[in-house]
Each structure stands twice: as C-alpha cells, then as structure tokens.
Amino acid sequence: xxxxxxxxxxxxxxxxxxxxxxxxxxxxxxxxxxxxxxxxxxxxxxxxxxxxxxxxxxxxxxxxxxxxxxxxxxxxxxxxxxxxxxxxxxxxxxxxxxxxxxxxxxxxxxxxxxxxxxxxxxxxxxxxxxxxxxxxxxxxxxxxxxxxxxxxxxxxxxxxxxxxxxxxxxxxxxxxxxxxxxxxxxxxxxxxxxxxxxxxxxxxxxxxxxxxxxxxxxxxxxxxxxxxxxxxxxxxxxxxxxxxxxxxxxxxxxxxx
Amino acid sequence: xxxxxxxxxxxxxxxxxxxxxxxxxxxxxxxxxxxxxxxxxxxxxxxxxxxxxxxxxxxxxxxxxxxxxxxxxxxxxxxxxxxxxxxxxxxxxxxxxxxxxxxxxxxxxxxxxxxxxxxxxxxxxxxxxxxxxxxxxxxxxxxxxxxxxxxxxxxxxxxxxxxxxxxxxxxxxxxxxxxxxxxxxxxxxxxxxxxxxxxxxxxxxxxxxxxxxxxxxxxxxxxxxxxxxxxxxxxxxxx
Amino acid sequence: xxxxxxxxxxxxxxxxxxxxxxxxxxxxxxxxxxxxxxxxxxxxxxxxxxxxxxxxxxxxxxxxxxxxxxxxxxxxxxxxxxxxxxxxxxxxxxxxxxxxxxxxxxxxxxxxxxxxxxxxxxxxxxxxxxxxxxxxxxxxxxxxxxxxxxxxxxxxxxxxxxxxxxxxxxxxxxxxxxxxxxxxxxxxxxxxxxxxxxxxxxxxxxxxxxxxxxxxxxxxxxxxxxxxx
Numbered sequence: 001x002x003x004x005x006x007x008x009x010x011x012x013x014x015x016x017x018x019x020x021x022x023x024x025x026x027x028x029x030x031x032x033x034x035x036x037x038x039x040x041x042x043x044x045x046x047x048x049x050x051x052x053x054x055x056x057x058x059x060x061x062x063x064x065x066x067x068x069x070x071x072x073x074x075x076x077x078x079x080x081x082x083x084x085x086x087x088x089x090x091x092x093x094x095x096x097x098x099x100x101x102x103x104x105x106x107x108x109x110x111x112x113x114x115x116x117x118x119x120x121x122x123x124x125x126x127x128x129x130x131x132x133x134x135x136x137x138x139x140x141x142x143x144x145x146x147x148x149x150x151x152x153x154x155x156x157x158x159x160x161x162x163x164x165x166x167x168x169x170x171x172x173x174x175x176x177x178x179x180x181x182x183x184x185x186x187x188x189x190x191x192x193x194x195x196x197x198x199x200x201x202x203x204x205x206x207x208x209x210x211x212x213x214x215x216x217x218x219x220x221x222x223x224x225x226x227x228x229x230x231x232x233x234x235x236x237x238x239x240x241x242x243x244x245x246x247x248x249x250x251x252x253x254x255x256x257x
Numbered sequence: 258x259x260x261x262x263x264x265x266x267x268x269x270x271x272x273x274x275x276x277x278x279x280x281x282x283x284x285x286x287x288x289x290x291x292x293x294x295x296x297x298x299x300x301x302x303x304x305x306x307x308x309x310x311x312x313x314x315x316x317x318x319x320x321x322x323x324x325x326x327x328x329x330x331x332x333x334x335x336x337x338x339x340x341x342x343x344x345x346x347x348x349x350x351x352x353x354x355x356x357x358x359x360x361x362x363x364x365x366x367x368x369x370x371x372x373x374x375x376x377x378x379x380x381x382x383x384x385x386x387x388x389x390x391x392x393x394x395x396x397x398x399x400x401x402x403x404x405x406x407x408x409x410x411x412x413x414x415x416x417x418x419x420x421x422x423x424x425x426x427x428x429x430x431x432x433x434x435x436x437x438x439x440x441x442x443x444x445x446x447x448x449x450x451x452x453x454x455x456x457x458x459x460x461x462x463x464x465x466x467x468x469x470x471x472x473x474x475x476x477x478x479x480x481x482x483x484x485x486x487x488x489x490x491x492x493x494x495x496x
Numbered sequence: 497x498x499x500x501x502x503x504x505x506x507x508x509x510x511x512x513x514x515x516x517x518x519x520x521x522x523x524x525x526x527x528x529x530x531x532x533x534x535x536x537x538x539x540x541x542x543x544x545x546x547x548x549x550x551x552x553x554x555x556x557x558x559x560x561x562x563x564x565x566x567x568x569x570x571x572x573x574x575x576x577x578x579x580x581x582x583x584x585x586x587x588x589x590x591x592x593x594x595x596x597x598x599x600x601x602x603x604x605x606x607x608x609x610x611x612x613x614x615x616x617x618x619x620x621x622x623x624x625x626x627x628x629x630x631x632x633x634x635x636x637x638x639x640x641x642x643x644x645x646x647x648x649x650x651x652x653x654x655x656x657x658x659x660x661x662x663x664x665x666x667x668x669x670x671x672x673x674x675x676x677x678x679x680x681x682x683x684x685x686x687x688x689x690x691x692x693x694x695x696x697x698x699x700x701x702x703x704x705x706x707x708x709x710x711x712x713x714x715x716x717x718x719x720x721x722x723x724x725x
Contacts, residue, residue, distance in 0.1 A: 055395060088401040091399060091400065092400060094399070096400075098392060098395070098399075100392050101392075102390070104396065105390070106418060106492050108492075119402070120402055120406065149492075161396075168401075326656075327660075327699045328660065328695045328699060329662075331663045331664065331674055335677065336687055336691040339685060340688045340691065342685075342687075343685055343687060433558070437561060447565075450565075454565075458573075460565070461569075461570035461574065464566040464570040471559060472558055476557060
C-alpha cells in the first residue's frame, strides 16, 4: 500500500447476465498519472471505469481508493458494499465525468458545482461558492454560472460537469467518453479543458475514442479487449508500435479515420 | 328571473345567505386542501411501494390503485362514514366508553377523498419519478450522496416538478369530489346549497350560485397551478 | 366473517345491477354521440369553438352532483318548466340522472375526441380529397374512424368514470347498486361487509368493461396486432 496509489484495481470480474464484460482486470493509477483507456465498443472499458466508484458492482476483485480498500460482503448471488458510508466517503474523493454530462436540471451551473461540496462534504457554503467560481473561470464557464443546464450547449454542459467533478477536490478524475455525446465542433473546447488539467499534474483515467488526444495527453495507455487488458505501456509504444496484432489493427483503424 | 330578489337572497343583508355561503365555500376549500394533503401521503407511500422492488409492497400498492380507481367514491365515503363510526364505537367500548362514537364529516372527507385521490397521486408520482433522467441519479451516487440526501436534494425536487401537472388535475378532482362529502352533513358548499334551497324553495337560484362558486374555485386554483408549473419548469425549458 | 349476511347482501345488491348498467349504457352511448357532434361542431367556426369551449369549461369545472341537483331540483323552480311538455320527464329522477350524466360525459368526451381528430394525419385527409370524397363522406369514412381509434384508450377511462358516476343517481333516490348499499348500511350499520360486496360488483363491471374495450381495440386495429410468423 502506497500513498502514491490513487486508484488500485485487482482482478475485477463483472458480468451482465450471461455476458462477462470484465474477465479479471488489474490496474494501478499512481498520483499524477494520466491513463488513457482505449478499446472497441463492448471491450468493457466503460464498465471498468464505472466500477471504480461502484456505479457497477464487480462480482469479484478489489477496489482501493488512496490505499483504502472498499469492503464488500456477499448478498444473494452477488456482492454489495459492506459499509455504505465508506462507499459514499470514497466516492466523494473521486470526480466522475459522464458521457451525457448528467447535470442536475433543476439547479443552475453554480448550484450543480457546490451541491456535493456543501451537502456531501459539509464544507461552508461561502467557501464552496468562492472555489466554484474559480473552477468555472478555469473551464471558461464563469459567465454561465447562473444558467440552467437546458440553456447550455453540450460542450458548455460538459465543461460545467468537469467543474462539478473538480469541486470535490478529488484524488482522481474519471472521464467516461467525455466527448462522445458532443457535436464535432464542440469536442475541442472540452478536450482543451481536459488537456489543461493533465498539464496541472492531476491524476486522471480517461476512457476515450479520441486516439490523437489520448496519445498526446496520456502518460500511459491501456488497450482493453474482450474484458482483458491486451496491451499496456507508454502511448508512444501503444499507438505507434503496438506489440499485439489486435491492438495494431485497432489503432490502425482509428488513427487513420 | 328577478335579479333584485336573487341578490337579496344570496347577498349579505338580513335575509341573505351570503355569509353562510362564504363560510361553506371556505369549508369546501379546507376539506379539499386537507384531503389533497392526505392524498399526497397516500400517493407517496403508494408510489414508493410500487418502486421499492419489494414484491409484496408492489402488489399491495397495485391492488390499492386498481380498487380505488374502480369503485365509486361515494361508496368509499360511506365506508369511512359508517364503517369508521362502528370501528370508533368498538374502540370506545373497549376503553370503557358506552354509546355511539362517530367520525366527523371533516375527518371522513379528508380520509375518503384523500385515499381515492391518493390512488391517482400514486400514478402521478410514480410516473414523475420514472421520468427523472437516470444519469442525474447516477451523478448523485457518483458524488457520494447517501439515500436520504439524494432523496432530499435530487429525487424530491425533480419528482415534484414532473408531477406538478398531474397534481393539478388531482386537485381539481378533489375539489369536485368534496361535494360528495355533503352526504355526511358537513356544512360545505354542496350541503349548504341544499339546505338553503330547501328552506327558501328557490333551488335553482342556489344551485346556480353554487355552480358559479365551484367554477370560480376550480378556475382560480387552475391558474394557481399553471403559474406554479411555469415557475418551476423554467429551468427545464429551452429559451 | 358472516357469510350468510354477505350472500344475502350480495343478492340484494345484484337486484340493483340492471339499473346501474342501464344508466351507464344509456348515458355513455348518448354522451358519446353528443361528444362527437360537439367535437365536429367545434371545428366549424370560431363562434362554434367558443360555444363548445364554454360548455366544456363549465361542465368540467363543477361537481357532477351539483349538475344533477341543478337539473332535478333546480329546474322545477320555474313554472314554465313545470308546465312544459318536458315536465313528465324532468320530474323523474331517472331521466334527470340520465340527462346530467350524459351532459357531463359529453363534455369530457368531446375533448378526448377532439384530441383524436387532431391526430388524424393531414395526408390521410388529402388522399381522401384527391380521391374525390365529399366532406361528409371524408368525415364518415376516413376522419372519424382514425380519430375514434386514437381516442379509444382515453375514452375507456371516461367510460369507467361514468360507471362509477352512476352511483350519484342514488342521491336523487334511484335504487341502483349504491342506493341499495346505502339502504342496507343505514339499516344494519355493517358498512364494511356491504362495501366489500358493492365494491366487488363495481370492480367486476369495470374489469369486464376494460376487457371488452381491449377486444374492441384489437378488432379495430388489426394492423397493430403482431402477426405470428
């Protein structure tokens, strides 16, 4: 157990009905690392990311956040968290950015950003607002702080959602295909924000289809195939000189598009 | 129709029924509001039972909504009025009280109209809960919200907003159904109209007055609900 | 539980069933005809629309019980009514109840049918016109059949509401199921047992109505029934 281990996954198995999506995945993300997770759709990469804050509950394997293992217990055919309070505490140490933004529609941008700091982490409201304003400034959304999500473009919603994730002062940021739901002309504004965060030295796991972006921003790339890690290494190697045939084909198909 | 005589009859003069009618209208509003509040309680329980994933609870709630939407409200009022009285009397006997104990009309109206409207409220709330985008609930879990916090901060406000239009319909229904509570003798509008009509032998004058008062109540409260809808749905609407 | 009393009560209540069914069938049918006429009339001119809107607005904004009382007790206040040829009908609670129920359901029904009419695709009407159909023929052969199919599910709910509403006829002395139920309760004070029996009768009635409508819907929409392959 080390202080520099932000997220540690060991031997994760996850199935949906008869379909085994994760077949034993282990992964360590050290503080400051930017890990790009790539793979074809159905390879299990989103499921892997969603297992980290237990949005999906793996049937087997261990998840640790900042060195603290999430305790599970058997229930019926599967497992459930043994301590809901622990899960909620560890979740509030992570920032999750969804493909479809998932902003709370009845709250303004600012209210979305301060919601968890104030109500989950119990921080003073004035402090949360001051920090939220700085974060909105950083993602270029300061002028939209009082707008409701329905009045924003997809790119603006996603940048607000990133500010919401940052407001938790997370140990790690998890991005689940953050640009897949965006119109092409809105992708770059979101990628720019993520790139700036990487440059700050934040710990990030990014599931993405944007190969060029992944190659550029990541410190490590992971290629997932059929529920297993097929190839792993520095982006220069995974994207330019893949060791496995499957990874080579995948990268060829996606880089030349 | 002799309008001078009519306005004397329903006016506030010495021979006018105005003050009584006004009181009765207030009673109609009070029993309706009370029944509506009860329907929210029944509806919340019903919706929660249907969504809980517990099979027995879902079956019980399904039975509740099917039965109460399939039988006349009048029968439900009789059940609470007469049945409630026999239950109360029995309890009274057990506690050493001799004689007959009754549920008053207001309580009967609140419970009976409330339990019927609760069946419709159940569907309204269930539908509203199901229309919350799943992602918003997932986002709440991802930031570490516990069940209660999520209920208070995300689920309750979102459900209320989505349910508001149907709740407006339920309110209108409750306001109209409250007229049936007159069979218990509660001095609400319908009952007071009937008494006035009988004692003056001017039934048309009074019933048409009642007609207009109900119309005013349903219309005005309709505006109220519409305004609330516009206000709360503002964040949802695209400009 | 006292099964003898239950059986006895059931027997007495069932004697009121024919009247309940009669009230329901007459007012639902007459109401549907009136509703269709209102919905079609509404589309003819702005004045017609204003009239129908006012009609729907006042009837949906007031309690049915009050509408029954207004007709049954209220109209008799006027000598002109008492001396008119309609008086033999208007003095009878039976006809007053049917009149009030019919008028009431026609208001709700016309809104449902209006919704159905609005859902008729413009293309279907155009195609009829192109085939040389007259307005009347178009309405009868194309517009109404499509509108009624669309409106049927919502109209089913209105029919169930009407079956329940027939119980109000008991307040103007008609001895249908609810009227008999009231009489037995006030005689025996056994409200729960009587409620169970009467409730079972109405539930059965509405269940049969729902099933009947489902069959009708399938029969009217053979194109929506999945063919077995």
